[in-house]
Amino acid sequence: MTDIPSAPHPTEPMASDPAPYPEVKYAWYVAALLGLVYLLAYMDRYILSLLIEPIKASLHLSDFQIGLLIGPAFVILFVTAGLPIGWLVDRKNRTAILTAGIVAWSVMTAACGLAKSFGALFLVRVGVGIGETTVAPCAFSLISDYFPKPLRPRAIALFSIGAPVGAGASYVIGGQLFEMITAAPPVVLPLFGELFAWQTAFMLVGLPGLIVAALVWSTVREPARRETVNQKAGGPTLSEAVAYMRSHGGAYATLFAAVSCNTSIGVAIFWMPALFERVWGWGIGQAGLVIGTILIVGGLIGTTLGGWIAARIVNSGKPHGPYFTVCGGGVVVVIFGILYPLMPTPELASFMVFFAIVATTASAATSPSCIIAITPGELRGQATAVFYLVINLIGSLLTPPLLGAITDWFGNPEDLRYALVIVTASFGAVMLAVLWAGYGSFKRSAMERAL
Numbered sequence: 001m002t003d004i005p006s007a008p009h010p011t012e013p014m015a016s017d018p019a020p021y022p023e024v025k026y027a028w029y030v031a032a033l034l035g036l037v038y039l040l041a042y043m044d045r046y047i048l049s050l051l052i053e054p055i056k057a058s059l060h061l062s063d064f065q066i067g068l069l070i071g072p073a074f075v076i077l078f079v080t081a082g083l084p085i086g087w088l089v090d091r092k093n094r095t096a097i098l099t100a101g102i103v104a105w106s107v108m109t110a111a112c113g114l115a116k117s118f119g120a121l122f123l124v125r126v127g128v129g130i131g132e133t134t135v136a137p138c139a140f141s142l143i144s145d146y147f148p149k150p151l152r153p154r155a156i157a158l159f160s161i162g163a164p165v166g167a168g169a170s171y172v173i174g175g176q177l178f179e180m181i182t183a184a185p186p187v188v189l190p191l192f193g194e195l196f197a198w199q200t201a202f203m204l205v206g207l208p209g210l211i212v213a214a215l216v217w218s219t220v221r222e223p224a225r226r227e228t229v230n231q232k233a234g235g236p237t238l239s240e241a242v243a244y245m246r247s248h249g250g251a252y253a254t255l256f257a258a259v260s261c262n263t264s265i266g267v268a269i270f271w272m273p274a275l276f277e278r279v280w281g282w283g284i285g286q287a288g289l290v291i292g293t294i295l296i297v298g299g300l301i302g303t304t305l306g307g308w309i310a311a312r313i314v315n316s317g318k319p320h321g322p323y324f325t326v327c328g329g330g331v332v333v334v335i336f337g338i339l340y341p342l343m344p345t346p347e348l349a350s351f352m353v354f355f356a357i358v359a360t361t362a363s364a365a366t367s368p369s370c371i372i373a374i375t376p377g378e379l380r381g382q383a384t385a386v387f388y389l390v391i392n393l394i395g396s397l398l399t400p401p402l403l404g405a406i407t408d409w410f411g412n413p414e415d416l417r418y419a420l421v422i423v424t425a426s427f428g429a430v431m432l433a434v435l436w437a438g439y440g441s442f443k444r445s446a447m448e449r450a451l
Contacts, residue, residue, distance in 0.1 A: 019224040027146040030220055031155045034139045035162040037102060037216060040209045041131040042166025043173075044109040045074065047205050048125070049270035050174045050288050051198040053277055055121075058196050063413070065118055067404030070270045073125035075397040077133050086385025089137040090241075090378055099217040101134025106209030113202035114192055136388050137381045140368050144380055145223040150315050153322060153369045157307020160365035164299020164357065167269060168292040170205070175273075175288020177201050226377050241382040244375075251374050251445035254438025255326075256390045259367045261431030262330055263395025265337050265424050266360045269295070271403055271416060272353070278413045280346035290350055298354045302329070302361030310366045320446035322369035327435045329363025332356075334428030341417035374445040399423060 021027065048055070052066055088097055108127030115121035139159055147155045181187075181197040181204075188194045195203075245252045276287040306325045313321025333356050340352035368384065375383040406419035 019226075021148055022146055022223050028155070028158075030146055031143060031158045033216065033220065034135075034142065035159045037098065037212060038135055038139065038159060038162025039166035039169065040102070040162075040212055041105065041135050042163050043170040044105055044128055044131060044206055044209065046167045046170040046270070047109070047174050047202060048112070050171050050273050050284065051178065051201065052271075052274045053284070054178075054196065054198045058198070059116075059118055059121070061118055063404035063407045063416070064401055065404070067401030069118075069122060069125055071267070071396050071398065071400035073122045074129045075392045076126050077129035081130065081133050082137075082385045082389040083382070085133055086137045086382040089141050089381030089385070093222055094138045094142055094381075095216060095220045095222060098134055098138040098220075099213050101130055101138075102209050102213035102216065105129075105131030106206050106213065109206030109209070110203045112206070113195065113199040114189075115199070116192075132388070132392075133385075136368070137384045140372065140384045141381045142220075142223065144372055144377060145226055150311065152372060153311040153314060153366065154307045156369050156372075157303045157310075157365045160307070160361070160368070161300060161303045163364065164295050164303065164361045168295030168297075168299060171273065171288040171292030171295065173292075174201055174205060175285045175292065177204060178288075179283075179285040241379045241386075244379055245383060245386065248374055248441075248445040248448075250438060250441025254434055254442050255367070255370050255374075256387065258326065258330065258431050258434045258438070259364075259387075260391040260394035261427040261434070262326075262333065262360065262363055262367075263391045264399045264427040265333055265431075266364065267395055267399045268337065268403070268420050268424065269357075270400055271420065274413075275341065275416050275420065276346055276349070279341075279417055280349070282346060290346075291353070294350060294354050295357055298357030299361045302358040303365035305358070306362030306365045307369075309362075310369055319373050319449065320370075320443045322366040322373060323439065323442050323446075325366040326363045326370060327439075329359045329361075329366075330428075330431050330435060332359035333363065334424065334432065337424040337428065338421055341420040370442070370446075374442070374449055376449070399427075 022030075049070060055061065055069075056063075056066060085097065085101075105128050108124050108130070111124045111127070112121060115124055140156070143155050143159060144152060178197055178201050181200045186194045187200045272291050273284065273287045276282040276291065277284070282290075306329065310322040310325045313324060336352050336356035336359065340349045340356060343349035343352060368387075371383055371387050372380060403416070403419045403423055406422065407413065407416045410418065
């Protein structure tokens with residue numbers, strides 16, 4: 001820990017006399033640590049999708065029920081807690097809120113390993129959902145106060161790397177861990193008895209998050225809040241935040257609708273291990289290793305490239321620059337998202353998946369920069385909470401069970417590939433139309449905030 005620079009303790013600035021930004025080295029440390037938090041959140045979220053087939057077999061579930069565990073179970077807390085947490089983020093200590101969230105979702109992930117029925121697994125997955133509910137509003141609010149505008153897209157991209165790397169690590173580590181657990185003697189716990197291999201995997205993946213929670217609590221300090229439009233005691237109310245967003249309704253509606261569609265396409269990743277197992281006969285270890293590696297490499301390339309492009313455009317005098325990476329990534333992900341499920345071999349499918357991952361992560365990594373570009377500083381926590389509530393209601397809540405229901409309706413588990421094509425083509429068409437139509441509104445709002 002001696003390499004970690006000491007954290008400054010700035011006081012709350014007045015709008016006319018802002019405090020200096022924290023020391024650059026420390027700011028990048030915080031961004032990297034927040035990326036690690038995001039990585040763990042995605043590991044705990046994605047581990048279930050790697051274990052779809054053994055969970056189905058041991059609990060006798062349908063694809064629709066699996067979809068409910070992937071989507072609605074996880075997203076429920078976005079509906080019930082997302083806005084209150086965003087409200088707290090705009091007023092209270094963000095480090096404390098984030099630490100509590102990490103502890104909660106880590107414990108709940110481990111608790112998934114004790115579930116022995118669909119109902120029990122659904123309930124603990126609801127608890128896991130608190131992870132991303134706290135991470136995004138805290139992280140984007142902190143980053144916007146740690147970094148000046150020209151550096152923010154790159155800092156947000158560094159943070160966003162945690163998503164694909166976390167998902168990929170969940171597959172790579174989880175797949176090999178599952179194979180090792182399967183080959184080892186069964187784990188027997190008092191009161192719970194013998195555990196399936198997938199249950200043990202949940203417990204081993206969840207508990208390390210407690211170490212990261214301690215690191216966040218002990219090393220991340222609150223920066224001064226800046227770029228505020230008022231200094232009212234207690235901060236802005238939710239109604240004021242909503243009123244501001246309504247006054248720029250065209251920009252927010254465009255971004256929310258387009259990214260929701262992109263999320264709907266992106267959540268197909270949850271079904272990818274099952275696709276490779278059912279259609280091309282890969283095992284959990286092989287599917288996890290290949291898909292996870294693609295997610296990590298493609299995700300690193302996509303998030304870095306997206307952040308670099310957005311920063312270059314912003315620095316050229318166009319504050320709406322991140323919008324271009326969202327649009328470009330959207331076009332590419334639709335093309336390759338339709339192609340990969342239809343490939344005749346797993347090798348060709350993997351090749352197509354790589355380009356889809358690069359595109360979707362480039363788009364996802366810069367969409368939060370779009371929120372920051374059109375939102376005042378003291379409203380960013382609430383605006384981010386609303387943003388993730390909307391995109392997860394449409395994408396993460398609807399799409400996983402929809403894919404499961406379509407596959408069940410076809411009657412053949414291998415027809416998951418056609419369900420993926422239908423969902424990608426449908427949401428992709430809407431996304432591209434919205435991005436085309438809403439460009440002018442977003443540009444006007446971003447230019448207004450930059451003045």
